[in-house]
Amino acid sequence: MAVTADDLDAALSSVVTTLRPATDLDWSARAGSVEWDCWHTAEHVGDCLLSFAAQLVARPEKRYVRFMASADKDASAAEILEFAEAGGRILAATLRTSGPDARAYHPSGRADPEGFAAMGCAETLLHGDDIAHGLGLAIDPPRDTCRRVLARLFPEAARDLAGVDPWAALRWSTGRIELPGRPRRHEWRWRGAPLGSGDDQA
Incomplete structure (x- = not known):
């Protein structure tokens, strides 16, 4: 059930395949229920994944x-999506060269490569x-990846919601x-630290 770079690649491909045909739409529209517009949400994704x-x-x-x-302020929707995807592919490459014993800071606990893979997918x-949603679309991600990410980041929810679409x-x-x-x-927190490590505080 480990979350790997392959899961991140699958997640990225799912999102990019959905959004790339929509880059001629208005990316200044609000992105779902978050506070940013679509353009800045994509920029946030690129920054997060590069940070991981x-x-x-x-x-x-x-x-x-x-x-x-951050992306160039005049980047088009296609270019900001490219920025987000590039951040993810760089993270995937880094995951593949990181040993399982690697640990690094995250507010949800000192994370291992699997934790960063799961957080990157999320x-x-x-x-x-x-x-x-901001563009009137919906993604359809691979359910096996969603199941592994849920089990890694929200183990209690994964048990409680075992019969629910992941x-x-x-x-x-x-x-x-x-x-x-x-x-x-309205409040939630995922777990970045390895399961069973006791290191769930930053």
């Missing part, structure tokens, strides 16, 4: 690597879906939707 790669390379214990990645899929369960776990008998969550 930097964490695995530098491996700071108590902070992020001190940089912020950032890609959830914000990709936010963008898609993509719906992941969106519920991160406050995107309601489920029958389960109101929308």
Whole structure:
């Protein structure tokens, strides 16, 4: 059930395949329920994924690597999507060259490569879906990847929602939707640290 670089590649491909044909639409539209527009949400994804790669390379214990990645302000929708995808492919390459014992800071716990892979998938899929909603679309991610990401980041929810579509369960776990008998969550936190490590505090 480990989350790997292959899952991140699958998540990226799912999102890019959906959004690339929509780059002629208005990316100044609000991205789903988040506070950014579609353009800035895609920029955020690129920054997050590049940041995760930097964490695995530098491996700071108590902070992020001190940089912020941003796109050119005149980047088109196609170019900002390219920026987000490039960040993800760089993270995937970094995951493939990081040993399993690597650990680096994240507010949800000192994460291992699997944790960064899972968080990268979540950032890609959830914000990709936010963008898609802002453009009147919806992504249809690979359910096996969603299942592995849910089990890694939200192990209790994965057990409680074993009979629920894993993509719906992941969106519920991160406050995107309601489920029958389960109101929308307003507070949530995923787990970046390895399961069973006891290192779930930054």
